[in-house]
Amino acid sequence: MSELQHVKLHAGLYFLAALLLVGQANWFYLVGDYDRILLPALLAPLLITAALMRLGQPETARLSAYLVLVCGYLLVAIELPGESSLAPFWLGLPPVLTLLLLPLGPAMLLNLTLTPIWLLLGESLLDRDLALGYLSLVMVAGLAPWEILHQRALLKATDPLDEECDAIRRSALHDRLQSECERAELLDQRLAVLVIHLPQLEMASEQFGAGARRALLTSLCDTVLRCSRDHDLLGREGEADFWLVLPDTSENGALLVRQRLKESLQSTVLLDTGRVDSRLYDCHLGKGESPQRFLQRLQITTQRHAES
Structure with missing residues (x-):
């Protein structure tokens, strides 16, 4: 997949997330849960802004990823303490989202740093097995991007072609x-x-x-x-x-x-x-x-x- 296709894919996913938040806000309105409308209504424009930033200059790509990450963290921080049936989903979302949006090193460091915060937010809903499952997810989820980086490095070391043109290195x-x-x-x-x-x-x-x-x-x-x-x-x-x-x-x-x-x-x-x-x-x-x-x-x- 080319770099342009990656950019369009990320921007499309950000737009889709914004639409889902708009749909969630409308659902809360229809069921009369007015206290929960404000957060998705505020986060949806932020995600649209992040999508537009992703389509812009390459320098704004990292900033758009951090903006999406902040939106995800805010959503989890609000929903995790009050959703007992969906506690595993909200608890597992932050480490996966972080690994998808950030490079492996910063993502693992941020996941380990924020682990006490997520566990404290869901303390009333968590049992020992769920907490261990979260810690295992943080560690195991990092293996996939690590393997991808390893395969890229191996391919780069063995590929005879130059990175910029069709001449050999x-x-x-x-x-x-x-x-x-x-x-x-x-x-x-x-x-x-x-x-x-x-x-x-x-x-x-x-x-x-x-x-x-x-x-x-x-x-x-x-x-x-x-x-x-x-x-x-x-x-x-x-x-x-x-x-x-x-x-x-x-x-x-x-x-x-x-x-x-x-x-x-x-x-x-x-x-x-x-x-x-x-x-x-x-x-x-x-x-x-x-x-x-x-x-x-x-x-x-x-x-x-x-x-x-």
Whole structure:
């Protein structure tokens, strides 16, 4: 699920919660329980505000989550002491709601801190088993987001692709380059690497934001895909530096790829940054050169041209 879909889902849930509170207030009015109308009537506009904040700037996302959390806490604080039949529901709502709205660390700390408050509010309704069940819920409910974070970290560590674009990450690039060097030596083939530097990348991020940065990276990857062969490999060496590994490619072949890629990038015009500016340099594996020496030479070349 994309980030935009997450935002819309959260905002939709906040709107739904506001509608439920409006329905609860109307129900209290219909049954004549007028003393309980005020709280849901006041919380519903707050939840609508939180939903609108969630749809706004990314900086307001955390504030909207805290606003929803405060609304939930107020509702539980009012309903828990007076609802004997629904005591398990109201008691279990705060820790689950906290884990859904906040990161794991702050959520667990807040749940443990507020445990005495919820147990005191429901003291007249709780028995020993229910209190132990609440404490177990606080601890066990944290295992699900912890496992999700663990799986994300594992996927990030094993995924060869870069986080921002379709190039492979630096560690995977070095491993593949060493394999290609060994393969070229074993089969007596030539190996070329095209060093690509994007001088506009830092400027695009600082002046136009993350959207322009992603557009620039996407343009580079798409252009490389069009101008290279299926078995060529694009990897990200640095923030704005890329290596295009060209197996079994002569010097003339590398020059042709370099020229074709440079012309394609120059003809690409983006909304924020304009024409894509790039610096391209080709390096070739020397006869009998070790993979470590070739890698070192590539890194020196990349750094020298990035600083020029």
